[in-house]
Amino acid sequence: MIKNIYRILVINPLVESTRVALYENNECLYEQLVVLTDVNLNMDIMAQRNQRKQNIIQRIQSIGIDISTIDAVCGRGGLLRPIEGGTYLVNEQMVEDLSNSINGTHVSNLGALLAYDIATEWNIQAYIVDPVVVDEMLDIAKKTGLPSIERKSIFHALNQKAVGRSLANHLHAQYEDLCLVIAHMGGGITVGVHQYGQVIDVNNGFDGDGPFSFERAGSIPNKDLIQLSFDSGMAKEELQYQLINRSGIKAYLDIERGADLNILWKSQPDKVKEVFDILAYQVAKEIGKMSTVVSGNVNAIALTGDLARYDYLNQKILEQVSWIADTHIYPGENVMLALAQGTLRVLKEIEKVKQYN
Known part of the structure; x- marks a missing residue:
């Protein structure tokens, strides 16, 4: 059954912090930078995963948000395999690819992983929206004058x-x-x-x-x-x-x-x-x-x-x-709102959720 109002937790990992926001449909109820604590910034990005998750959960709890009222979590998409645009459910294949840095290392790779970890703990779904690897380019647009090299679709x-x-x-x-x-x-x-x-x-x-x-x-x-x-x-x-x-x-x-x-x-x-x-x-x-x-x-x-x-x-x-x-x-650029809106379109069944393979 489609609801009138959905609450969506949005996560955007940055190098030295994690931006967190809570939306009710298109309205932002809360947004703040969660500065990393007890995290060695020189350590491997993936090694920061658990502590970042704990920092986010503690911050949400500290402002008095009832976790049971949150319907979904959306993270910033990372360097996945090329996919078409849309809102994707974070599944085990996506988690594996990001954990193994399948297409490169970047702090954004933590977005889907943090969303997945938190959503699993709260028994809700995790999503990403239009990551930088969206690839809808025409085949001819990828060709260059050197047959062994093709142009790649990596953009905002x-x-x-x-x-x-x-x-x-x-x-x-x-x-x-x-x-x-x-x-x-x-x-x-x-x-x-x-x-x-x-x-x-x-x-x-x-x-x-x-x-x-x-x-x-x-x-x-x-x-x-x-x-x-x-x-x-x-x-x-x-x-x-x-x-x-x-x-x-x-x-x-x-x-x-x-x-x-x-x-x-x-x-x-x-x-x-x-x-x-x-x-x-x-x-x-x-x-x-x-x-x-x-x-x-x-x-x-x-x-x-x-x-x-x-x-x-x-x-x-x-x-x-x-x-x-x-x-x-x-x-x-309003990253947090764009992530919330992409998730909302799926929750309201305006768009179909996509599966990452």
């Missing part, structure tokens, strides 16, 4: 699809009936073309493909990148760290955090504008490229992510892409 699936649904609602349409181009701009930048509910092409912002971002180098000419790998004297891991964590806006402006960018924007706006001009050019070009995938039949464009908080950057992009379609701005 959760926020992109949540924005896609919000934009569809604004347009009084269904997400599954539209063709959209959505650019998520943050630590990494991904630009996806959404055709009738599926992201049929997108750049891999996790590995640095496409425009540069706050910390990633983006696509670099092959010859120069090969030369750098030999001339720099850096080991493979060092070079990867440089390209993925120490490039982009960070390198141009010699800053470390988003807060540093805010300060610099207020104190030296002209210096930041020079970098934003370059970034806007690259993002606009990526949006144009993705628009060709659907032959220019784009219903709307959206800019989202933390960098979409800067009106100057948005306007520079808009100047170059307004001829394609109307552009809508969705600053930041």
Whole structure:
């Protein structure tokens, strides 16, 4: 029997903390960062699993929440095998793959595991929604000029699809009936073309493909990148760290955090504008490229992510892409709400839950 109101516990593990929220349908009742206690941050991520779980349960109990009133737990999806978008039940196969870091090591891998552990203890179900490994790309979109290497679909699936649904609602349409181009701009930048509910092409912002971002180098000419790998004297891991964590806006402006960018924007706006001009050019070009995938039949464009908080950057992009379609701005990303909404759609049987195999 479908209820009118569902309570959903949402979990998003971060490097030094775990963000926890409790929702009643779309309304957030409680949200807080649970700072890790009695956890060695230098230890293997999987070794933190039990202590993180205990910290979350203690926090929920400390604020007087009746655990029996919680209907489901949803965790941030991690580096699983490629899957299509949607809300997935956390099953034993998913737990095994994440525990074994089947597709790489990342703190987000703990999301589904913590949700599973807590849900099992409370005798309810655990879910994940649109993890970064969502793969709905056309086969032809994966091909490169080197047959042994294919492009991978790793992007901000959760926020992109949540924005896609919000934009569809604004347009009084269904997400599954539209063709959209959505650019998520943050630590990494991904630009996806959404055709009738599926992201049929997108750049891999996790590995640095496409425009540069706050910390990633983006696509670099092959010859120069090969030369750098030999001339720099850096080991493979060092070079990867440089390209993925120490490039982009960070390198141009010699800053470390988003807060540093805010300060610099207020104190030296002209210096930041020079970098934003370059970034806007690259993002606009990526949006144009993705628009060709659907032959220019784009219903709307959206800019989202933390960098979409800067009106100057948005306007520079808009100047170059307004001829394609109307552009809508969705600053930041609401991970917790998107996870809660994905779970709610399944609980209310608006969508069918998916099984991970």
